[in-house]
Amino acid sequence: MRVQRRFLLKSIAMTTLAIVVMGVILFPVYYIFIVSLEPGSTLATTHIQLTPKHPSFNSYEQVLFGLSGSTINKNFTGTVEGTAMLKDGMLYIEHGVLRGVVKYGPFIGFTFSVPVSGISFKLSGGGVRQTATPQIFSGKVHGLVVLTSVSSNGTVGFGLIRNLMLTGGKVKSVTVSGPLAQRFILLRGTGTVVHFTTLGKFVNSTFFHYLVNSLILAGLAVLLTWLFAVPAAYAFSRMKFSGRGYVLYFYLMFTQVAGGLGIAGLIALYGIVVKIGLYNKLPVLSLIYAAGGVPFNTWLLKGYIDSISPDFDEAAIIDGASYLQIIRYVLLPLALPGIATVSIFAFIGGWTEFILANLLLEQSNQPLAVWIWSLLSGVNRGIQWSYFAAAALLFALPVFILFMLAQNYIRSGLTLGGLKE
Amino acid sequence: MRRRTLTVIALITPGMVAFLFFNLWPIIYSIYLSFTNAKLGNFPVYSHSGVAPLHFIGLANYEWILSDPGFREAFLWTWLFVMTSVTLKVIVGIFLSLLYNSKYVKGKIIYRSLLIIPWALPLLFSVTVWRFMFDPVFGPVNMILTSLGVVHPPNWINDPNWGFVALNLIEVWLAYPFMMTVIIAALQSVPSNLVEASIIDGASYWQRLRHVILPIVGKPIAFATILTSAASFQYFMVPYIYNAGLFQNRFILLYGFLKAFGGIPYYGRAAAVMVIATVILAVYMYVNFRLTHLQEGAKG
Numbered sequence: 119m120r121v122q123r124r125f126l127l128k129s130i131a132m133t134t135l136a137i138v139v140m141g142v143i144l145f146p147v148y149y150i151f152i153v154s155l156e157p158g159s160t161l162a163t164t165h166i167q168l169t170p171k172h173p174s175f176n177s178y179e180q181v182l183f184g185l186s187g188s189t190i191n192k193n194f195t196g197t198v199e200g201t202a203m204l205k206d207g208m209l210y211i212e213h214g215v216l217r218g219v220v221k222y223g224p225f226i227g228f229t230f231s232v233p234v235s236g237i238s239f240k241l242s243g244g245g246v247r248q249t250a251t252p253q254i255f256s257g258k259v260h261g262l263v264v265l266t267s268v269s270s271n272g273t274v275g276f277g278l279i280r281n282l283m284l285t286g287g288k289v290k291s292v293t294v295s296g297p298l299a300q301r302f303i304l305l306r307g308t309g310t311v312v313h314f315t316t317l318g319k320f321v322n323s324t325f326f327h328y329l330v331n332s333l334i335l336a337g338l339a340v341l342l343t344w345l346f347a348v349p350a351a352y353a354f355s356r357m358k359f360s361g362r363g364y365v366l367y368f369y370l371m372f373t374q375v376a377g378g379l380g381i382a383g384l385i386a387l388y389g390i391v392v393k394i395g396l397y398n399k400l401p402v403l404s405l406i407y408a409a410g411g412v413p414f415n416t417w418l419l420k421g422y423i424d425s426i427s428p429d430f431d432e433a434a435i436i437d438g439a440s441y442l443q444i445i446r447y448v449l450l451p452l453a454l455p456g457i458a459t460v461s462i463f464a465f466i467g468g469w470t471e472f473i474l475a476n477l478l479l480e481q482s483n484q485p486l487a488v489w490i491w492s493l494l495s496g497v498n499r500g501i502q503w504s505y506f507a508a509a510a511l512l513f514a515l516p517v518f519i520l521f522m523l524a525q526n527y528i529r530s531g532l533t534l535g536g537l538k539e
Numbered sequence: 540m541r542r543r544t545l546t547v548i549a550l551i552t553p554g555m556v557a558f559l560f561f562n563l564w565p566i567i568y569s570i571y572l573s574f575t576n577a578k579l580g581n582f583p584v585y586s587h588s589g590v591a592p593l594h595f596i597g598l599a600n601y602e603w604i605l606s607d608p609g610f611r612e613a614f615l616w617t618w619l620f621v622m623t624s625v626t627l628k629v630i631v632g633i634f635l636s637l638l639y640n641s642k643y644v645k646g647k648i649i650y651r652s653l654l655i656i657p658w659a660l661p662l663l664f665s666v667t668v669w670r671f672m673f674d675p676v677f678g679p680v681n682m683i684l685t686s687l688g689v690v691h692p693p694n695w696i697n698d699p700n701w702g703f704v705a706l707n708l709i710e711v712w713l714a715y716p717f718m719m720t721v722i723i724a725a726l727q728s729v730p731s732n733l734v735e736a737s738i739i740d741g742a743s744y745w746q747r748l749r750h751v752i753l754p755i756v757g758k759p760i761a762f763a764t765i766l767t768s769a770a771s772f773q774y775f776m777v778p779y780i781y782n783a784g785l786f787q788n789r790f791i792l793l794y795g796f797l798k799a800f801g802g803i804p805y806y807g808r809a810a811a812v813m814v815i816a817t818v819i820l821a822v823y824m825y826v827n828f829r830l831t832h833l834q835e836g837a838k839g
Contacts, residue, residue, distance in 0.1 A: 125643075129643045129644075129645060132638070132641055132644045133643070133644050133645045133646070135638065136638055136639060136647065136650055137650070139635070139638065140650050140653060140654060143654060143657075143712070143715075144653065144654070144656060144657075145679075146668045146669060146671075146672050146712075147656060147657070147660070149671075149672070149679055150668045150671060153671070161677060164682070164685075165682060165686065166679045166682050166683065166686075342557075345553055345554075346553050346554030346557055346558075347554060349549075349550040349551070349553065349554075350550055350551040350553070350554040350555070352550060353547050353550035353551045354551070357543070357546075357547050357550075359544070359547045365551075365555075371824045371828065372562075374766065374769060374823070374827055375769060375773065375820040375821075375823060375824055377770070377773050377775075377776075378769070378772070378773030378792060378817075379562070379566060379817060379820060380562070381773070381775050381792045381795075381796060381813075382566065382569065382792065382795070382813040382814075382816050382817045382820070383562065383565030383568075383569055383813070384565075384796065384799075384813075385569060385572065385795075385799045385800075385806050385809050385813060386564075386565035386566070386568035386569040386572055386810065387561065387565040388583065388799075388800075389568070389572070389577075389583040389806070390564070390565060390568065390583075392583035392584065393583045393584060405557065405561065406561045408557065409554075409558050409560065409561035409562060410558075410561065410562055412554045412555070412557060412558040412562075413558065441546050466661070469661070470663055472663060473776075473779070477800065487661075487663055490663060490664075490667070491663060491780065494667050494670065494780070498676075503671060503674075503677055506667070506671075507671070510667055511664075513661070513663075513664060514660050514661050514664040517659070517660065517661045517664075518659045518660060521658070521659035522659055525655065525659070
């Protein structure tokens with residue numbers, strides 16, 4: 119009994135210690151999450167809030183749906199209605215309202231309506247009649263809408279409608295169509311209303327702009343990694359050739375210090391890229407990432423293919439299959455988990471790298487990681503911690519999920535060394 | 540046989556060419572650059588703006604480095620950081636491994652999988668989180684210190700010495716999942732009958748740790764220590780994100796990077812710094828393999 123009680127007491131004490139230590143260690147991650155839920159202005163500076171006082175998703179909304187203030191330049195379709203006159207092959211609109219819809223794929227991005235007066239269309243086709251008095255008019259239009267400095271509440275600094283084309287307009291059972299006679303319609307003054315849908319806000323947010331670049335960069339890095347690592351891993355695993363051991367040995371050594379050597383070679387790499395005219399090219403960056411991952415990915419995948427019994431491909435060789443056929447129909451399906459792991463690493467690498475991306479890309483091509491990094495220097499100078507926390511968490515979330523998916527491989531592949539480092 | 544050789548070449552060439560061109564060639568090119576006068580105006584392209592064209596200047600860059608107090612400072616502080624951070628990482632790693640592998644702790648599988656979280660987060664995110672933790676105004680670290688009665692809590696962001704302490708703490712936080720995973724795996728490989736035998740023989744906990752467990756887990760710990768010390772030597776991202784300007788004379792890679800891309804670019808001198816760092820990294824690789832015999836895996 120005494121022994122059992124001592125065990126119990128010790129157990130309670132140690133478990134408590136374990137939980138407290140874990141709490142201290144994970145506190146920063148928890149705290150940044152709390153901060154992201156707190157509207158910026160209410161962030162305390164004198165004491166710690168362990169739970170958010172006014173929990174809200176304001177900061178996330180601002181990050182995801184805050185319009186970036188950049189220019190929107192999109193085709194739209196819409197209608198124009200009002201009173202109009204026909205005269206000398208022209209349609210004069212006296213008073214009317216132009217309503218337009220901008221779509222992103224099948225989804226509505228934003229709608230707008232503008233009061234129009236004193237505009238006219240050059241009518242095409244014959245049989246044009248004259249009308250003496252203004253008539254009720256309605257028609258379909260399509261054209262290009264330009265909006266500048268769109269602020270986060272949806273108000274527009276300045277806007278234009280260009281290339282406006284009237285199709286299927288009707289004035290007293292007469293069908294009319296033709297281009298706008300004026301060069302543009304100003305979207306200014308009273309009465310202009312622009313309404314963004316959630317999707318429209320998302321697509322036009324700063325976040326989305328960087329997100330697209332990140333996805334291209336990381337996605338392309340994954341594709342190139344397949345090209346670089348899969349065939350090579352097969353060759354290193356299944357074929358004997360001279361120099362094989364040396365190359366593998368070198369690859370393995372390289373993985374240990376890849377991070378440091380990457381930085382050490384940065385100046386020269388910058389020089390090379392600029393010299394051969396590849397500055398500010400997004401795919402080049404993917405290529406560099408995929409190339410940097412070659413030693414590690416080849417190793418990881420080689421190890422995986424090693425664990426697949428060679429009986430499978432020997433049987434295929436006897437059946438007369440070529441190497442490509444063996445890779446395609448025998449090894450790829452069996453090595454799929456290994457390839458998935460390599461893909462996850464390639465994606466995480468492309469998603470999180472920002473030093474090279476900052477050095478080799480101009481702002482319009484930069485990925486999320488560079489944006490997060492540049493936000494950090496703007497914190498306390500116009501950017502609030504809560505906004506930053508929300509953006510950083512959104513940036514980290516995909517990496518976190520992918521890492522959790524691949525973590526079994528990471529643990530078993532520890533002998534490869536220096537994963538995170 | 541010919542066809543087989545061609546197949547091998549076709550299979551390994553794409554990856555190898557990309558690797559050689561984007562990873563190995565820059566290192567070799569760096570060595571060349573370190574013997575030239577590369578700086579703003581003549582590198583990467585010559586701009587005809589009164590700067591002498593790119594030419595060979597012998598060992599001048601290396602002579603300059605050796606006479607530069609900034610480099611000496613960065614070199615010494617880098618090694619100081621390797622010593623302090625590795626010591627902390629190993630101690631914390633062993634402590635956490637023993638704690639979360641103890642038979643007295645209930646639910647340790649859950650804690651272990653939660654403790655892996657810092658590993659799963661992108662470095663950029665983790666460091667910015669810590670940058671917030673140590674913020675003099677909003678940061679909870681100083682709030683706690685103030686509430687504990689510290690009148691003038693340290694400025695972790697802008698004071699070089701307190702910043703150095705902060706970097707050590709951050710590095711421990713970043714590296715403990717790796718250390719813990721390796722050490723726990725090693726601890727679990729200790730045969731339980733050995734431990735039981737020592738208990739029957741009346742060995743205390745510390746005696747068991749010292750004479751039974753540590754000799755067996757010593758090698759994996761040594762392996763993890765070398766890897767993590769190489770990581771400490773290559774410390775770049777964390778000080779760069781945390782406060783690049785403050786630490787430019789503290790970390791050798793950051794020093795080299797900022798010689799090229801911060802302020803006035805002296806690419807030649809920066810390349811020389813990087814070459815020196817590369818040589819040290821090469822020594823690391825060599826020692827690593829001598830000690831851990833990883834090359835046996837390469838033959839398989």
